[in-house]
Amino acid sequence: MLQEEITAVLNEVIASGQFILGEHVKLVEEANLCGAKYGIGVGNGSDALYLALLACGVGPGDEVITTPFTFFATAGSIVRTGANPVFVDIDPKTYNIDPELIASKITSQTKALLPVHLYEQPAEMDRIIEIADQHNLKVSCPISDPLHRQKLLSCQPPVHNRCQRP
Incomplete structure (x- = not known):
């Protein structure tokens, strides 16, 4: 089930063509998901x-x-x-x-x-x-x-x- 969820999200990102500064990056940067004060997506x-x-x-x-x-x-x-x-x-x-x-x-x-x-x-x-x-x-x-x-x-x-x- 997790593999299917991951594949679905990856397909969505690829279809959007937004790999940098897109909506999915904003989701990753949601610091509260980890109980953190801040969050930032990086490339490496x-x-x-x-x-x-x-x-x-x-x-x-x-x-x-x-x-x-x-x-x-x-x-x-x-x-x-x-x-x-x-x-x-x-x-x-x-x-x-x-x-x-x-x-x-x-x-x-x-x-x-x-x-x-x-x-x-x-x-x-x-x-x-x-x-x-x-x-x-x-x-x-x-x-x-x-x-x-x-x-x-x-x-x-x-x-x-x-x-x-x-």
């Missing part, structure tokens, strides 16, 4: 990462902690904001950023953490968020596959994007 993951970092207030001179074991767009998006990527090694069992090594890389310039989920294994977000809270850091979490270990991650604060703080 690089722009999504860049905008997420900007939303976190990341800019020139800041540091963003991430993993080196990822697509180059992760570090590229950090550099694009004017910030510096700081790499933390991976856990050899999961290939995701090792949360136990994060604290040793935090400095007064650290603004955010940018974990990456690999191979259908989410990073240890509970621990990463705990560290972020201890150091008053933002967490921007790219999720390309919203279903990890049978747990829906996207659109669920605190997992998806923790840039909005009270």
Whole structure:
């Protein structure tokens, strides 16, 4: 049934010929669908990462902690904001950023953490968020596959994007 719904919507978009700034993009940008304050449709993951970092207030001179074991767009998006990527090694069992090594890389310039989920294994977000809270850091979490270990991650604060703080 879901496949049929997806196919019907795709056919509708193709028939409309509006792939950019059309009605369907407006629907995707309905932030309240995810309980978010804002939403924006982008053409690729690089722009999504860049905008997420900007939303976190990341800019020139800041540091963003991430993993080196990822697509180059992760570090590229950090550099694009004017910030510096700081790499933390991976856990050899999961290939995701090792949360136990994060604290040793935090400095007064650290603004955010940018974990990456690999191979259908989410990073240890509970621990990463705990560290972020201890150091008053933002967490921007790219999720390309919203279903990890049978747990829906996207659109669920605190997992998806923790840039909005009270």
